[in-house]
Amino acid sequence: MISHKLGEHTKQLVFKNGKTITLVGTAHVSQKSVDEVKSVIDEVKPDHICLELDAGRWQSKTQPQDWKNQDIRKVFKTNKAFLMIANMALAGYQKRMGDQTGSAPGEEIISAGHIAEEQHIPFSLCDREIQITLKRAWRKSSFWNKMKLLGELAEAVFSKEEVTPEELEQLKNNATMQSMLQDLAKELPTVKQVLIDERDQYLATSIWNAPGTNIVAIIGAGHQNGIVKQFRAYEKGYPTADLKSISEVPPASKASKVISFLIPATIIAIIAWGFARAGWQQGAKMFGYWVAVNAIFTAIGGIIGLAHPLNIVISALASPFTSLNPTIGVGIVSGLVEATLHKPKVRDFEGLAEDATHVSAWYKNRILHALLVFLTCSVGSSVGTIIAFPVLLKLLG
Numbered sequence: 430m431i432s433h434k435l436g437e438h439t440k441q442l443v444f445k446n447g448k449t450i451t452l453v454g455t456a457h458v459s460q461k462s463v464d465e466v467k468s469v470i471d472e473v474k475p476d477h478i479c480l481e482l483d484a485g486r487w488q489s490k491t492q493p494q495d496w497k498n499q500d501i502r503k504v505f506k507t508n509k510a511f512l513m514i515a516n517m518a519l520a521g522y523q524k525r526m527g528d529q530t531g532s533a534p535g536e537e538i539i540s541a542g543h544i545a546e547e548q549h550i551p552f553s554l555c556d557r558e559i560q561i562t563l564k565r566a567w568r569k570s571s572f573w574n575k576m577k578l579l580g581e582l583a584e585a586v587f588s589k590e591e592v593t594p595e596e597l598e599q600l601k602n603n604a605t606m607q608s609m610l611q612d613l614a615k616e617l618p619t620v621k622q623v624l625i626d627e628r629d630q631y632l633a634t635s636i637w638n639a640p641g642t643n644i645v646a647i648i649g650a651g652h653q654n655g656i657v658k659q660f661r662a663y664e665k666g667y668p669t670a671d672l673k674s675i676s677e678v679p680p681a682s683k684a685s686k687v688i689s690f691l692i693p694a695t696i697i698a699i700i701a702w703g704f705a706r707a708g709w710q711q712g713a714k715m716f717g718y719w720v721a722v723n724a725i726f727t728a729i730g731g732i733i734g735l736a737h738p739l740n741i742v743i744s745a746l747a748s749p750f751t752s753l754n755p756t757i758g759v760g761i762v763s764g765l766v767e768a769t770l771h772k773p774k775v776r777d778f779e780g781l782a783e784d785a786t787h788v789s790a791w792y793k794n795r796i797l798h799a800l801l802v803f804l805t806c807s808v809g810s811s812v813g814t815i816i817a818f819p820v821l822l823k824l825l826g
Contacts, residue, residue, distance in 0.1 A: 430664050432657075438462075438650055439469055440657065444664055449643050450636060451475070452657070454650035455537045462537040466647055470544055477641030478545045478552040480538050481632060481648045487554055490539050501773055501796050505764040510803045515563055517785040517797065541647045555635035555646070557628060557676055564678045566623040574617055629655030630670035637663055692814070693753040699821050706825070715824050722820075723749040723813040727759055730809020734802040735792050740766040748810045760807030768799040 433441040438454040453469050455462035470478070480487070504513050545552040567575065633656040636646045648656065663669055700719065704712030727748035731741035744763040751759040773795040777784075784790035784797055791797040 430661060435469060435472065436465060438465065438653075440653065441473070442657070442660060444660075446664075447642055450660070451645045452653055453645065453647050454653040455647060456650060463540055466537045466541050467544060470541065470548075470550075470645055473643065473645050475550060475641070475643045475645040477639050477644045478541055478550055479555045479632075479636045479639050479644060479646040479648075480542055480552060481556045481646075481652070482538055482542075482554045483556045483558040484554055486556075486559060487539075487542065491542070501768045501799055502765055505761050505768065505799075505803065508761065510760065510764055510800060511567070512560065512563055514800050514804065515567075517781060517800070538647050541645075551640065553635070553639055555632055555639070557631045557672075561676055561678060562623060562628065565627070565675075566620050568679045568681065569619045569623060570617070571619075574619060577617060625651060625655065627675045628652065630659060631672060631675060632656055633659030633663070634669040634672055637669060696814075696818065696821065697753060699825055703821075703825050711824070715821055718824065719817050719821060720749040722817040723752055723810055726809040726813030726816070727763075727806050728809070730805040730807070730812075731763060731802065733809075734805035735798070736763060736767055736802040736806070737770045740770060740802065744806050748806070748813065752810055752814050758807055759810045760803040763806035764799050764803030767802045768795070771795045771798065773799070 430445070431443040433443070435441050435451065436453075439451060440454075441449065441451045443449050451469060451473050453462075453466055455466065482490075504510055542552055544550070629652050632646075632648060632652055636644065636656070637660065646656075659670070696719065700712060700715050703715040724745040728741050728745040731744050736744070740763055743766050744759055747762045748759040751757050751762060777795045777797075780790075780794060781796060784794040791801045
């Protein structure tokens with residue numbers, strides 16, 4: 430493999446099999462990256478272009494959305510609320526960065542696709558589907574790493590720190606990027622593995638197997654070194670990555686499944702033992718305490734989320750029973766009810782990315798508000814469970 434530099438962040442690789450691959454490393458909210466992409470395509474004149482996008486993201490960025498067909502209630506019914514919260518956080522963060530730098534998130538990749546269409550150059554979408562990436566990162570993370578990840582997302586979204594175009598360009602610098610990746614690997618090793626390492630493999634294999642002999646690939650600068658490393662291995666005869674195996678969402682761990690059933694089973698057993706050992710009066714007292722604590726803390730969560738008053742009552746009444754059911758949480762109930770009582774409007778969908786960057790907007794935008802109520806009621810019920818458990822043991826004794 431012979432490597433040439435066509436620009437500050439562009440590498441052209443010539444392989445023994447006669448294939449030439451030009452990697453353009455970009456920052457996804459950089460106007461300079463948009464200009465660089467056009468310049469490289471004009472200079473190289475590729476016979477195929479690879480984009481760091483999946484079909485879903487390409488469609489969402491290039492085709493108008495019919496917001497009237499969107500139904501936030503399906504998110505809660507299919508238990509995807511946490512996933513949507515993460516999506517909103519990422520979209521909001523990119524929107525805020527784009528506003529500061531004057532370039533829409535991913536504009537350089539979309540522009541490459543439009544150039545390909547205008548010049549009749551075949552192109553392919555070479556990235557793994559974003560939902561699969563997020564699900565794999567979530568499933569593979571421990572509880573504490575999940576909490577860290579949510580905290581990092583919240584900090585990134587709501588931070589008021591300004592980022593200049595010059596600072597953004599510095600992020601494409603190799604030394605800066607490697608330092609950031611090392612920090613990520615140290616703090617959130619599983620997330621780094623899924624978001625960076627696995628996608629390096631996925632992108633490298635997709636680009637390597639793309640048709641054509643003169644290929645230009647538009648990728649995030651953070652993937653450039655990892656993809657080059659994969660190319661070196663492929664040229665030596667090592668097998669390309671198994672895309673199927675890194676595109677499957679791993680099942681929930683046995684430990685988490687056991688815990689999800691063990692906690693409600695233990696609470697039911699404690700209350701049942703209270704009836705059997707201390708009689709009806711003591712058992713009823715224990716059950717009443719369980720109901721009261723769960724309902725109160727869920728109601729507090731609903732109040733913090735400024736849920737509809739009727740929703741607060743419904744969620745509070747449901748929480749003692751949903752907490753004993755491992756297949757449904759009170760957040761699903763509260764989110765569904767909130768989305769039903771305050772049905773989202775077209776403007777709520779249209780303003781999602783912008784609204785996601787402002788704390789106050791999570792109370793005003795009806796989609797974000799339903800997600801917020803889901804979150805605050807879920808946390809309230811969990812706190813109630815934690816507080817009630819030791820007290821039930823004490824009453825049993």
